Each structure stands twice: as C-alpha cells, then as structure tokens.
Amino acid sequence: MKFNVEVTVEFKKGILDPQSQAIAGAIVSLGYESVKEISMSKRFNLVIVGDSQGEVEKTVEELCKKLLANTVIENYQYAVENSEGK
Amino acid sequence: MKFNVEVTVEFKKGILDPQSQAIAGAIVSLGYESVKEISMSKRFNLVIVGDSQGEVEKTVEELCKKLLANTVIENYQYAVENSEGK
Amino acid sequence: MKFGVVVFPGSNCDKDAEYAITTLGYSCEMLWHKDTDLKDVDCIILPGGFSYGDYLRAGAISPFAPIMEKVVEFAQKGGLVIGICNGFQILTEVGLLPGVLNKNVSLKFHCDIAPIEVVNTSLPFTCSLEEGEVLDIPIAHGEGNYYIDSEGLKELKANNQIVFSYHGVNPNGSVENIAGIVNKEGNVLGMMPHPERAVENFLGSVDGIKIFNSITKWWGDNNA
Amino acid sequence: MPEKYEMVGLIASEYEKIVSDLGREPSELELAMYGVLWSEHCSYKHSKKLLRNFPTQGERVVQGPGENAGILDGGDGLGIVFKIESHNHPSAVEPYQGAATGVGGIVRDIFSMGARPIALLNSLRFGHLDKPRNRFLMSGVVSGIAGYGNCLGIPDIGGEVYFDDCYDENPLVNAMCLGLIDINKIKKGLAQGKGNIVMLVGATTGRDGILGASFASANLDEDSEEKRPSVQVGDPFMEKLLLEACMELVDHPHIVGVQDLGAAGITSSACEMAARAQSGLELHLDRVHLRERGMNALEIMLSESQERMLYVVKPDGVNDVKAIFDKWGLKATEIGKVTDSKRIEIYHNGDLYASIPSLSIVDGVPLRDPQRKKPAYLEELELQTWENKKENNKENNKENNYEEIIKKMISHENIASRKWIYSQYDYMVQNNTVLRPGSSVGAVRVKGSKKAIGTTVDCNPVYPYLNPYQGGQMVVLESYRNLISAGFTPIGITNCLNYPNPEYPENYYVLEQSIKGIADACKALNTPVTGGNVSLYNQGINTKIHPTPVIGMVGIVDNHEKTITTPFKGEGHGLYVIGK
Ligand SMILES: Nc1ncnc2c1ncn2[C@@H]1O[C@H](COP(=O)(O)OP(=O)(O)O)[C@@H](O)[C@H]1O
Numbered sequence: 001m002k003f004n005v006e007v008t009v010e011f012k013k014g015i016l017d018p019q020s021q022a023i024a025g026a027i028v029s030l031g032y033e034s035v036k037e038i039s040m041s042k043r044f045n046l047v048i049v050g051d052s053q054g055e056v057e058k059t060v061e062e063l064c065k066k067l068l069a070n071t072v073i074e075n076y077q078y079a080v081e082n083s084e085g086k
Numbered sequence: 087m088k089f090n091v092e093v094t095v096e097f098k099k100g101i102l103d104p105q106s107q108a109i110a111g112a113i114v115s116l117g118y119e120s121v122k123e124i125s126m127s128k129r130f131n132l133v134i135v136g137d138s139q140g141e142v143e144k145t146v147e148e149l150c151k152k153l154l155a156n157t158v159i160e161n162y163q164y165a166v167e168n169s170e171g172k
Numbered sequence: 173m174k175f176g177v178v179v180f181p182g183s184n185c186d187k188d189a190e191y192a193i194t195t196l197g198y199s200c201e202m203l204w205h206k207d208t209d210l211k212d213v214d215c216i217i218l219p220g221g222f223s224y225g226d227y228l229r230a231g232a233i234s235p236f237a238p239i240m241e242k243v244v245e246f247a248q249k250g251g252l253v254i255g256i257c258n259g260f261q262i263l264t265e266v267g268l269l270p271g272v273l274n275k276n277v278s279l280k281f282h283c284d285i286a287p288i289e290v291v292n293t294s295l296p297f298t299c300s301l302e303e304g305e306v307l308d309i310p311i312a313h314g315e316g317n318y319y320i321d322s323e324g325l326k327e328l329k330a331n332n333q334i335v336f337s338y339h340g341v342n343p344n345g346s347v348e349n350i351a352g353i354v355n356k357e358g359n360v361l362g363m364m365p366h367p368e369r370a371v372e373n374f375l376g377s378v379d380g381i382k383i384f385n386s387i388t389k390w391w392g393d394n395n396a
Numbered sequence: 397m398p399e400k401y402e403m404v405g406l407i408a409s410e411y412e413k414i415v416s417d418l419g420r421e422p423s424e425l426e427l428a429m430y431g432v433l434w435s436e437h438c439s440y441k442h443s444k445k446l447l448r449n450f451p452t453q454g455e456r457v458v459q460g461p462g463e464n465a466g467i468l469d470g471g472d473g474l475g476i477v478f479k480i481e482s483h484n485h486p487s488a489v490e491p492y493q494g495a496a497t498g499v500g501g502i503v504r505d506i507f508s509m510g511a512r513p514i515a516l517l518n519s520l521r522f523g524h525l526d527k528p529r530n531r532f533l534m535s536g537v538v539s540g541i542a543g544y545g546n547c548l549g550i551p552d553i554g555g556e557v558y559f560d561d562c563y564d565e566n567p568l569v570n571a572m573c574l575g576l577i578d579i580n581k582i583k584k585g586l587a588q589g590k591g592n593i594v595m596l597v598g599a600t601t602g603r604d605g606i607l608g609a610s611f612a613s614a615n616l617d618e619d620s621e622e623k624r625p626s627v628q629v630g631d632p633f634m635e636k637l638l639l640e641a642c643m644e645l646v647d648h649p650h651i652v653g654v655q656d657l658g659a660a661g662i663t664s665s666a667c668e669m670a671a672r673a674q675s676g677l678e679l680h681l682d683r684v685h686l687r688e689r690g691m692n693a694l695e696i697m698l699s700e701s702q703e704r705m706l707y708v709v710k711p712d713g714v715n716d717v718k719a720i721f722d723k724w725g726l727k728a729t730e731i732g733k734v735t736d737s738k739r740i741e742i743y744h745n746g747d748l749y750a751s752i753p754s755l756s757i758v759d760g761v762p763l764r765d766p767q768r769k770k771p772a773y774l775e776e777l778e779l780q781t782w783e784n785k786k787e788n789n790k791e792n793n794k795e796n797n798y799e800e801i802i803k804k805m806i807s808h809e810n811i812a813s814r815k816w817i818y819s820q821y822d823y824m825v826q827n828n829t830v831l832r833p834g835s836s837v838g839a840v841r842v843k844g845s846k847k848a849i850g851t852t853v854d855c856n857p858v859y860p861y862l863n864p865y866q867g868g869q870m871v872v873l874e875s876y877r878n879l880i881s882a883g884f885t886p887i888g889i890t891n892c893l894n895y896p897n898p899e900y901p902e903n904y905y906v907l908e909q910s911i912k913g914i915a916d917a918c919k920a921l922n923t924p925v926t927g928g929n930v931s932l933y934n935q936g937i938n939t940k941i942h943p944t945p946v947i948g949m950v951g952i953v954d955n956h957e958k959t960i961t962t963p964f965k966g967e968g969h970g971l972y973v974i975g976k
Contacts, residue, residue: 184549
C-alpha cells in the first residue's frame with residue numbers, strides 16, 4: 001500500500017529563530033502593519049510504501065529522529081494517510 | 087478580526103532542488119527502500135488582522151509575491167482562516 | 173569616475189570593494205541602505221556578504237531597502253550596476269537580472285580561486301578583455317548555482333548576456349557553467365566571483381584589476 | 397535528596413565559604429549565581445594555581461591574562477589582540493550550533509576589547525571517520541564554523557584536525573580569533589565610576605543555554621541528551637551588526653568598559669566587570685529586553701543567549717550609544733548602574749533578589765589542589781629500553797614496499813589533504829590573506845603597512861600523552877618551527893588546555909606536567925602567554941581524551957613579501973634537512 005506522509009519540523013519553543021525574526025523585520029519594513037506574527041517551519045512530503053499504517057509510522061518516526069529533524073532544537077509532527085484507501 | 091494564515095512555498099515541478107535531492111540521497115544511504123518520494127517545502131504561519139477574509143487574502147497574495155516566494159522557481163499556496171470565527 | 177558601494181546590514185565585502193577601487197586610484201562613496209541619495213556616483217556596486225543574514229533566500233530581503241528603489245531607477249536609466257556574489261543574488265531577487273541563484277549542488281559553502289572564461293567582450297565591464305581569455309578570480313559562496321529555465325537560457329544566449337563562465341571545474345552546479353551575466357541592455361552585471369579580491373599579487377591574482385580598468389576605460393571613452 | 401548546593405554543582409566546603417562570605421544563607425538566585433561562577437569553567441579552581449607557571453610578561457605584552465583577550469605590541473602603535481576558546485561539550489551535543497556559537501563567542505571577546513577581528517583559526521579533534529557518528533560530528537562542526545565565520549566576513553586562515561579513538565565520545569572544537577587595535581584605544585571589561593550606566597546591547601534574552609557553564613564543567617554522560625536545551629542557537633547576522641556598532645563606538649569618550657556575554661550570561665559579565673574595578677553594580681532585571689514572556693530572575697541572570705554585550709557608559713554617553721545601536725537595528729537598554737557598594741545587587745520588579753560581594757563571587761572560590769599520581773602507563777613506558785622498542789618497530793615494519801607505505805600514509809586521515817574542510821571557509825575576505833590554509837601557518841597583511849601577522853594552532857596529542865612534560869614543550873616548539881620556517885618572528889602564545897577530569901590524580905599529574913613543559917618552552921623561546929582557556933572534564937563513559945594542549949602562536953614579519961610558502965618551487969632545487 002502507498003501512504004502519503006506529511007512531516008512538519010519547527011524550532012522548539014524558546015529557541016532563537018533568527019530566520020523568522022529577519023522575515024518579520026522585512027515585513028515590518030515593507031509596511032504591513034496588519035501582520036502580527038510570523039514563524040517559519042519546514043515541511044516534507046513523502047510517499048512511503050508499507051503493509052500497514054503502523055509500519056509506515058515507525059519508519060517516519062525513525063526518519064524524523066535520524067534525519068529530518070534536529071531534535072536538540074527542533075520538534076516534529078507528522079500525519080500518515082493511506083493514499084489508496086480513498 | 088484575527089486570521090491564521092498558512093503559506094506553503096515549494097520548488098516548481100521540474101526544477102532541481104539540491105536540498106530535497108540531498109535528503110533523498112541520505113534516505114537511500116540509510117537503507118529506507120520503502121520511501122519512494124520526498125520533497126521539501128517551506129511553511130509560514132502568520133497571524134494577520136483585517137476586516138475581511140478578502141482583505142487578508144490580498145495582503146497574503148502580495149507578501150507571497152514580493153517576499154516569501156521567488157516565483158521564478160517557487161510556487162506558493164495559502165489558506166486563510168478566521169481564528170475568531172470558531 | 174566615481175564608484176558607489178552599497179552597505180546593507182550584513183554586507184561584508186563592502187570594505188574590500190572600496191579598498192580595491194581606491195587602491196586602483198579611483199574614488200569611492202559608501203551608500204547606506206537606509207539612504208536614498210546616490211551621491212552622484214557613476215557605477216554602483218552591490219557587494220558580497222550576507223545581507224539580512226541571507227535568511228529566507230540569499231538576497232531576498234535586500235530589495236526592500238530604501239536605497240534599492242534608487243538603484244533600480246539608476247539601472248533603468250542605463251547607469252552601470254555590478255552585483256558581486258550576494259550583490260548578484262540581490263539583482264536577481266529585485267528583478268534587474270533574470271534567473272536565480274540556488275544552493276550549490278554540494279550544499280556546502282565553497283571558497284577557492286576559480287578560473288573563469290570571458291565570453292562577451294562588448295560590454296563596459298569587459299571591453300578591454302579578450303574573448304576566451306581566462307581570469308583567475310576568487311569565489312566564496314554557498315548559493316551560487318545559477319538557474320534559469322530553458323526558454324530563459326535561449327534568450328540569454330541569443331542576446332549574448334552570458335559574460336563569464338567557469339573554466340574547467342563548475343564549482344556550484346550552475347547552468348552552462350554560468351559565472352556572470354548582464355541584463356539585455358548590458359549595463360547591469362551580476363557575477364559570483366569576486367574581482368575586488370584579485371587586485372594585489374600576494375592575494376593570489378591581479379586579474380580583477382582588468383575588470384575595473386575596463387569599466388573606467390569605457391567610462392572615459394564615453395564621457396570624455 | 398541531594399543538598400541544594402550539589403544541585404548547582406558545588407561541594408560542602410564551598411557552600412560554607414559562601415555562607416561565611418555572605419554572613420548568611422544564600423538566596424536561591426545567589427546560590428545559582430555562585431554555582432555558575434564557581435564552576436570549573438568560570439572559576440578555574442582546578443587550574444588557577446598551575447597557570448601561575450606560565451610566563452606572562454615580556455616587552456611586547458600589552459595585556460596579559462585576565463581580560464577578554466590578550467594583546468601584544470606589534471610595533472608602530474599596532475596592538476594584536478588574540479585568544480583561543482573551546483566549545484567542546486556543546487559541539488558534542490549539537491555540532492553545528494555548538495561550533496558556530498564557539499566562533500561567535502571568541503569573536504566577541506576580540507571586538508569587546510575594541511579590536512577589529514582579522515582572522516580565525518580552529519583546532520578540531522574527532523574519533524576516526526569510519527564511524528558514521530564521527531563523520532556527522534565533523535561535517536556539522538565544519539559547517540557551523542563556516543556558517544558563522546563566513547557570515548561575519550572574517551577569514552579563516554588556518555587550523556588543524558586530528559583523529560583518534562580517544563575523541564570518540566568527546567570531540568574537541570577550539571576556535572581562535574585575532575584582531576587589530578590602536579594601542580591607545582583599548583577597551584577593558586571594567587565597571588568603574590559610581591553612577592555610570594550599565595547597558596545591555598544586542599540580542600534579546602531568552603531561555604536558551606541556561607546552565608551552560610556547569611554543562612562544560614562535568615563529564616559527558618548519558619544524561620547529556622537530557623541537558624540538550626542548554627545548547628544555544630547562534631545568529632551570525634546579529635553578531636555582524638553588533639560588531640559594526642561596537643566598532644563605531646571605539647572612539648567614543650564616554651565608554652568606560654565593555655564585555656561580551658558568554659558562559660553564565662549577565663551573571664559572569666556583570667560580576668567580573670565589577671570585581672575588576674573593585675566596584676558594585678545595581679541591576680534591574682525587569683528592564684532586560686526579553687524574547688519570551690514570564691522569565692524569572694534566575695532565568696534572566698543565567699541565560700546564555702548569544703550576541704549580547706554589556707557596556708558601562710557615562711550618563712552623558714547613553715543617548716549616543718543608543719543612537720549607534722539603533723542605526724544598526726539593535727537594542728541598547730539601560731539595566732542598571734555602577735555603585736560603590738562593592739556588591740552585585742539584583743532587583744526584579746522592585747524586589748532585591750541577590751546582594752553578593754563582587755570579589756567573593758569572582759575571586760572567592762577556594763582553589764583546589766587535587767592529588768597527583770603518575771599514571772601507570774607512563775611508568776611502564778619509562779621502563780622500556782631502547783632495545784625492546786626497536787624490536788617492536790621491527791614487528792611493525794615488516795612491510796617494505798615503500799610505494800604502498802607512502803600511499804597508505806598520504807591517504808591516512810591524519811595526513812590527507814584538509815581541503816575538504818578549509819574550502820568551506822572563506823579565507824580570502826578582507827583582502828589581507830598572505831598565507832592561506834594549506835600552508836604551515838596562516839598569515840594576514842596589516843593594511844596600511846607591509847607588515848604581516850602569522851599564526852598557527854598546533855597540538856600533536858601523542859607527545860603530551862607519551863611524555864607530559866616534554867610533550868608540552870614539543871607542542872610549543874612545533875608552533876615555533878612553523879612560524880620561523882614561514883619567515884615570522886614568534887612573539888607570544890595563547891593556549892587551550894583540553895584535558896580529562898582533573899579530579900582523578902593521574903589526570904591532574906599529566907595536566908600539571910604538561911603545563912610546566914609549555915611554560916618552560918615559552919620562557920626559553922621568549923613567547924609569553926597572554927591568555928587562553930582551560931577545558932577540563934573531556935571524557936565520556938568509556939573513553940577519555942589524550943592531553944590536548946592546543947597552542948595558538950603569533951608571529952610578525954615586517955614585509956609580507958618575505959614570507960615563505962611550503963610548496964616546492966621548481967625542479968632541480970636541493971632538499972636539506974636542518975637540525976638534529
Ligand atoms: N580545521 C581546520 N581549519 C582550517 N584549516 C585547516 C584545518 N585543519 C587543517 N587546516 C589547514 O590544512 C593544512 C594542513 O593541515 P595539517 O595536516 O594539520 O598540517 P600541519 O602539519 O601544518 O599541522 C594547514 O594549512 C591547515 O591550516
């Protein structure tokens with residue numbers, strides 16, 4: 001079965017995020033006063049084959065820990081969806 | 087009114103994204119054969135105030151074009167949601 | 173002739189550009205990003221560095237600096253503008269040059285002295301160089317991988333807009349080994365290599381001088 | 397249940413000293429402040445006595461140990477400011493950010509003195525690269541150094557890397573920076589003059605890196621994963637702005653003192669600045685510009701958020717300082733003032749949270765004098781005779797296919813080309829680089845003159861391991877040889893002493909012996925020590941590092957055209973071996 005997986009990786013709360021800060025600064029200097037907050041994160045879209053949702057989730061969990069997220073400073077979240085089930 | 091906005095910026099199809107490629111390569115070398123595709127994108131979460139959904143969408147559209155995406159190589163998508171309506 | 177070097181927050185080759193220009197005996201004004209006065213300069217240099225930290229994309233935030241509105245106007249009127257490294261990235265982001273500069277295929281910053289070949293000698297920036305001549309010019313960048321779609325590339329070639337190409341090794345994966353291009357009109361140059369770093373023998377090369385001398389020669393010929 | 401002083405890394409006798417210095421039990425904040433300032437990392441309690449062996453004087457020494465960085469007289473009013481620092485434990489946990497913030501910290505040390513940074517170097521140690529984790533660490537560390545230094549526009553002109561199993565659990569990341577200053581414009585970390593204003597400038601203060609100093613003062617163990625939040629994230633862009641703003645203030649007559657915020661954040665900078673000036677400080681934490689809401693006094697005082705500095709300014713200068721930082725898009729906040737109470741007084745929302753004698757917290761730690769014991773392996777080595785050494789060598793040298801041997805040697809990770817590393821560093825920015833990485837020393841020209849400054853970091857850890865005293869000497873001699881063979885006159889050193897846990901007598905013996913070796917070599921060569929850094933507790937569960945005293949030596953030459961590069965210059969030239 002094929003699964004569509006969406007992983008989001010973002011900075012942990014309280015960790016300095018210079019990139020989002022710089023973007024926020026640019027938005028201010030562009031004069032968009034209506035923008036109150038901005039934060040940036042990474043998203044990964046994967047297609048994974050597997051026999052079960054559980055098996056794929058295990059793979060994703062490992063991938064996040066080993067590769068996609070730097071768990072020292074980042075958190076990750078993911079959603080796994082059977083693409084054939086629809 | 088306050089709106090939650092989620093913007094996704096990704097490489098256009100057919101344009102080589104060295105970062106996604108490197109991640110794909112790393113996944114192969116880690117031995118995850120079940121992973122068939124991977125692509126990476128940037129996600130921005132914004133809080134914007136405005137009188138109407140339409141007004142906010144206009145702001146977001148401008149921001150994407152001017153700053154958040156480089157439309158030569160990137161596409162963007164967004165979703166605007168009234169956070170007070172709920 | 174008078175050069176102007178723009179100082180963005182995070183520029184770090186602004187002083188090197190000034191040093192090269194003044195060492196070669198030309199005059200130089202520093203242009204602060206918040207100002208809107210171009211101080212009557214004849215050629216504007218957008219220097220290397222990490223303007224606004226290169227956050228989001230290299231050069232993405234600089235187009236909104238107040239000075240840039242004037243720089244764009246100046247360029248559109250035919251004024252000479254050179255973007256070196258980060259300056260090249262800014263020129264593509266602000267739309268004065270086509271294409272974009274992606275991350276190096278190695279995903280790593282790369283520093284070296286790179287041989288580059290002169291492709292077009294009909295420009296103010298190259299008029300005293302020879303076609304096919306190879307210059308040794310330092311490179312130092314993480315996002316120098318020039319990309320343009322095939323339509324755009326055709327147009328670049330048709331208009332003879334490719335100015336420099338890497339000779340031998342392509343250090344970053346750029347399309348057609350492109351190291352520098354001009355706009356259609358030929359007055360805005362963007363290049364990843366740093367000619368301002370090749371102006372004294374002990375620095376490893378003096379080939380950068382040839383580029384500065386071309387510009388001043390062209391200026392002299394056209395404004396005498 | 398551990399005692400409350402144990403929770404902050406202190407021992408019973410230290411706690412007693414605190415109670416006696418204060419004349420009462422410390423408050424929670426006071427104890428935490430003592431905990432970080434009396435940690436090994438900040439107090440040098442295990443090494444201070446040993447460091448007294450170093451020669452710190454000489455006709456060229458303008459500033460010896462004790463300030464943010466040392467300064468040597470380069471002639472004609474030129475001050476050469478330089479220092480080396482370790483960022484070992486943070487790099488073991490998060491290699492990119494650990495190494496990046498290591499660079500950020502050492503660069504701030506240089507420009508807080510008023511000097512413009514002109515060169516970076518780094519000295520790295522990892523376990524062998526056949527282990528994926530070591531490859532991960534090395535590539536993270538190298539890109540962290542590159543990411544930070546390149547953005548600042550300071551050329552990275554040299555370094556060294558060495559691989560050995562002993563660094564498997566505990567890699568070493570030492571960064572060195574050099575800067576130039578007009579000798580009449582030196583800024584010091586002094587909080588002088590009652591009524592002068594204390595300003596916190598640069599980045600906002602967040603919860604990152606709280607307790608980093610005590611993290612550096614313990615072994616790396618399984619819990620290190622849990623200690624992860626103590627890793628800080630660097631923002632080189634912010635540092636570049638801070639650097640330029642500070643450079644603009646170098647000439648300002650109203651600046652009294654400057655210090656960067658490093659380990660232990662506001663606590664260490666404020667206390668050290670007051671102690672040096674024998675003054676007191678009154679700080680109001682509610683004025684500190686915070687990144688996160690709801691931070692308490694303890695978190696603010698111990699935050700190790702990067703890219704911040706403390707300025708002491710005469711009241712008339714406050715507006716100028718604000719204007720210059722504003723020009724660069726940075727915040728400068730008045731957080732307190734200098735007093736003559738000789739105490740550090742910390743207020744939060746009007747309440748007094750701490751009142752500590754500045755000399756007690758900075759210099760009051762009882763110095764330790766641990767047991768020494770010669771390690772058994774050294775005794776054994778000494779018993780080996782020349783004869784049985786030769787026998788051993790025969791065993792190893794069965795292979796006599798020289799081509800094979802040479803191929804094996806040049807492809808060995810400790811000998812192979814380092815270009816993979818240094819091509820990631822911008823080593824040409826600033827237009828001064830005379831000798832690039834790939835030469836035996838790095839060198840930069842001094843603009844406006846023909847002078848060049850040559851510099852090198854070296855340490856072959858095998859020598860101090862096999863013979864701590866002579867090995868210490870040999871490390872200094874290697875740096876010296878590198879400089880003179882490139883045409884420079886060596887004039888002084890900084891050093892980074894990377895050692896395992898000093899509480900073991902064997903480790904302490906080795907530390908003491910190698911310091912004596914370094915000191916004696918420096919005396920003989922007239923290369924005084926102007927500063928350095930001590931990083932103890934470099935060991936893991938199964939391994940401990942070899943003694944690794946990294947020497948950063950500086951030399952000068954009057955004409956940069958007289959420097960000598962390493963490559964062969966032409967066919968037919970003779971080859972000579974000089975010396976014994
Ligand atoms: N970590 C590093 N950073 C920068 N340059 C380095 C680093 N490691 C090695 N180099 C450079 O590579 C060259 C060779 O290094 P090494 O094998 O350690 O030589 P040496 O025998 O001179 O110590 C030197 O020029 C050195 O400056």
